[in-house]
Amino acid sequence: MKSFMTFVLIAYCFVIIAFGAWDNLVYRDDNNVMEISERLNVPNTVTAVYLQSRVYDTLFEIILFTMVAMAVALMLKSEPVHEHNNQTIDNSTSVYGSLVGVLSLTAFCFVVLNGHLSPGGGFAGGVILASGISLYAITSGFSGVNRQYERMKAGLIEGVSFVIIISSMTFAAVFPEVFQQLNQKQSFGALFSGGIIPMLNVLIGLKVYAASWKMVGEFVARRGPL
C-alpha cells in the first residue's frame, strides 16, 4: 500500500517535471568554448573551467573530499578491526596485480599531465592510481603496502600538500592573471602551458590518490581483504 502510494506520488511529480522541462531544453547557440580557450591558451576547456574560472568551487570540493577521508578514518578508529587477517596470497595473481599497479601508475601520469590537453585531469588520475594500487594491495598483502605507506611519512606530506593546494587555489581564484605570466610564451597545446593548471592537476591527482587510498584502506582493515 505504502509503496503504491509512493509510486503514484513520484509518477505524478515526474509527469509534471517532464512536461514542464520541455521548453527549458531548447537548442542554445551560444557557448564560450573559443573564448575560454583563447584567454587561457588551453585546449581542454572543461579543465580550464574546472581549474581556473570556477576554481573557487573546486577549492571547496578538495576540502570536502579530504575531510571525508579523515572523518572515515576517525569514525572507524573505534570500530573493531577484522580478526582473521591471514590473507592467502597466490604468486601468479600477485604478479598480475603488480602489473596492474604499474599500468595504473602510467595511466595516472598520462591522464594527469595531459589533463589540460585531452580529457582527464586530477580527479580521474588520482582515482585510477588509487584503484590500481589497491588492486595490487589486495592481491599481494595489504599490511605490507600499508606499512610502506606509513614508512614514507605519507601523512605529513599529504598535510603539507593539502595546505599548498588550498592556498594556491585561493590565490589562483582571486588573481587569475598572475600565474599566466609564468608560461605565456609556450605554444598552444604544449605540455607546460596554461598557467597554473598543470601544476594544480598534478597536486590534485596526488591528493585524491592519497585520500581515496586511505578510505579504501580503512574499509579493508575493518572488513577484511577479499
Next chain:
Amino acid sequence: MDILLLPTLPIITGSIAIILHRKKRLAQVLFFLCCLAVITILLMQLNQEKTFQIGGWGDTGITVGFDALNLPFMLSSIIVAVAVSLSAMTRATYDGFFYGLIMILLGSLNAVYISRDLFNIYVTFELASIVGYILIAYGKKGKQIWAAMKYALLSSVGFSVFLIGAGLAYARTGSFSFLSLNEIGSLAGALIFTGLSVKSGLFFVSMWLPDVYDSTPAEIPLLSGIIIKAEDYLILRFITYDSFQWLAPMYLGVGAISAVIGAVYAFNARKSQRVLAYHTFSQIGFIVTASNIHGAWHAFSHSIFKGLLLLSAGKISERLKTQDLSKWKGKMTVGEYIPLLIGSLAIIGFPLTSGYVTKGGIIDSVPLTGVVMLTIASVATVISFCKFVFIPLSKRKLKLPKLLIMSYVLLSSGILFHGVIKFDYYKLGESLAVIGAGVVLYFLIRKYFRPISTKPEKLDESLVLFVGFIAVVLTMLIL
C-alpha cells in the same frame, strides 16, 4: 574582495587545525584568533552593499556579494560558534579535530551566505552539511549515528532535486548566477525551493530534526541550528527574485502551518530537547511566513535564544541523566535556572528581550491570515515554555565551570542588548496579553498533555512526506 576572506580565512585555519589535530591547545587558539578576524572583517562591511566577480570570468565564473540580508545570519553563526566552543572547552572529549570542524563549518556557512551562484551554493552547502553529519555522529552512539544517517539520506535526496532545478535554470539562461534568477522559469524555481527545503527546519520536510536534537550532547544541536539558518537565508534570498514570486502564498501557508503544528507538538512533548526541537519548527515557521528583513533578524535572535535554551537544557539533562521534564522537579539549581529563564522569556516574546523586538516586526509585516495563525502559535509557545519556567528549584548550590558561565553570559547579553536598544512601547499590551492568555491556558489544560506519535519522524515516512511536499508545490505550479 575583502569579503572573500570571510570564508577562506576560517577554512584555511580550520584545515591547519585538522592536520595538526593532535595539538588541542593550538586548535583552540587558532579558533579564537580566526573568530576575532572574521568579526573584524564583518564589522568593516557594515551598511555596505557590494558584489565581486571572482577572477572576472562573467557567466562562466562565480560572483560573490554582501548586503543587509547577510549580516544577521553571519553574525548569529559566529556568536553561536564562539559560545559552543567556550562550552566545549569544559569537556575533555572534544579534541583538536572538533575545533577544526567548527572552523570549517563557519567558513562554509559564510561561503553560502556570500555566494551569488547556484552551483557554488550546492558545493558549499554540501560541505557545511557534511560537517554537520560528522558532528552529529561524533559521539558514536547508535542513536546519534542513526540520526546522522537519516539526515544524510534525506538531504542527499533533496540535493538531487535541487541539482535538477539548477540544471534547468542553466539550460534556460546559460548561467548559474543569481543575476539570471529572474528568468529561470517557475519549474526550476519550484525544484530549487523544494530541494533545499529539506534542511530548512520546516515541519513536514525536516522531520530528521527532533532525533538530532534529542540524541546528541548539548553543544551539537546549536551547530545544526546554524546550518538550518543557512537554508532559511536562501529561502529569504530567493523570494526576492521573479521566478520565486509565485511561491509567496506557499511560503505564507507552509510557514504559518509549521508555526502552529510545531508548537502543538511541543507542548505535548515530555522531553526537554524534543520540546525545543518542535519549537524550532515553530520559530522557523515565523521566519518563513515573514520572508523579509524582519524574518532575517528573527533568525538572528532565534539562533541566539534557542542556543541558550539548548545549551542550558542540555547541560541540565546531562547532569540529571534524564530529559524528562517531570523528573527535573526540585533538582534544578538557581545557576542553571537563570539562563533557561532568560531564553524562555526571549522565545515567548517578553518585553526587553530580542524575541519581543523581532516577533513584533514579523507580526507587523505579514497579511491578516498570517497574523491570526502566528498569534495562535505565540500563545502555544507560551503554554509550552510554562513547563520550563514553573519548575520548582532545589536549594542546593552548584558550581558551574567558568567557561560555561562565560558562554551563557555571551548569549544572554546578546538577547538583552538586542532587546533593550530596539525596545518600542506600542507592542507592549499585545505581548503581555498573549503571555497572560498562555499562562492561564497552561494551568487549565496541562492535565491533557500527551506526547503525539513520532511516526512521521521515521525514515520512510519522512521521505514520503518530502515527496508529498514536492507534489503539493508542483500542483501549485500547474494551477
Next chain:
Amino acid sequence: MISQVISYTSFFAVAIGIFGVITSRNLIRKIISLGICETGTTLFFVGVSAATGTFAPVVPATGMAAVAFSDPVPQAVIITGIVINFSILCLLLVFTIMLMNRYHTVDAKTIERILDKEE
C-alpha cells in the same frame, strides 16, 4: 534532440532512485538507490551541456572554428558533483558499518524498532 533524450532518461533514473530509497528496507539498498538518483543528476547535466552541440569541448591545435562544441561549464561543475556524491556514499557506508556493528542488522525498520525500545 540528443540533449532531450539524455535529459528524459535522467529524469527516469532520478524517479526510480527516489522510489528505491523510499521502498527498500535494507540500508545498503537505500544507498544504492541514492546512487542511481545521483547518477541521474550527473547525466542530466551532461544532457544540458549537449544542448549546444555534441563535440567534446577540446579545441584542436590546428584551430578549426565553427564546430558545435558542447558547453564546458555544466560538465566542469558536475565533475565536482560526482566527487561529492562519492564522498557522501563513503560516509553513509561508514555509518552503515557502525550501525551494523551495534545492532547486527542493516534493516531500517528493525533498527528503528530497537531504538524505540532503548528509550
Next chain:
Amino acid sequence: MVPVIISFGVLFVASSILALKSSSSFNAVIWFGILGFLASAMMFLAGAPDVALTQVTIGVVLVVLVYIMAIRKQRRVRLGYISKQQMIEEGEDGLAGLEWDLISKIDEKEGYDVDAVNYDNLREAINALRSGRIDVICGGITRDSLESDEGIILVPYLTVNRYEYENELLDFLEMKKLMRKNPAIRAVPEKETEFVFLLSETSRDIRAFFEKDLEILVHSGELERLVSKHL
C-alpha cells in the same frame, strides 16, 4: 547517433530497475556498476569525455570496490543450537547435519555471518532468544515440543509424522533411534507435525529471507536431496 543513445538510455533505465529488483545486495551492486558504465557511455557519446572518464573511474570502479568491501558480511546471525544427531552436531570439522546445511545454504545466499553457540536444553535457549542474545534456534525442534510461542516466530521447513510409543510422544528422529536399537517396535504414526526454526521477535528482518530461501530450496529439489542424504 540518436538511436544509439536511445538504446543506451533504455538499457540504462532497465538496469536501474534491475538494480532495485535484484535478489541480493551483491547483484544490486553489480547492476549499479553496469548502470554507471552505460551512463558513462552516453556521456561519451554526448560530447563529455571528461565527465565520462570521471564517472567510470569514480562512479564505477571506486564505488564498486568500496561497496564490495562494505557489504561482504551484512548481518551477523547469532545461532543457538541444541546438539542433536543428524540435525546439528559438532563433528570433526565443525558443525554438521541437516539443519546446519540448510542454514549455511541460506547464509550463502544472503551474505550472513553465523556465530554458533551451544545450549544444553531448549528452555535456556528460548530464554536467550527472548532476551535478544541470539537470533535463531535450531536443533530438531518440533512444533509440539514448545510450551508457548509468545515472542517467537516459527519457520517450519519439513513435515514429519509424530509417533506414540508406550504413552510417550516421540518425534521422527527419536523413533528412528529406537527402531535401530530394537527393530521389533512398530511405528504407529499418531499425527503430523513439523520441524521448525525459532526466530526472535527483534530479528523479524531475517524471517522473510528464511521463508523465501526455503521455498527456493524446496522448488529446486535441494531440500529433498539434503533430507535423503542425512535422514
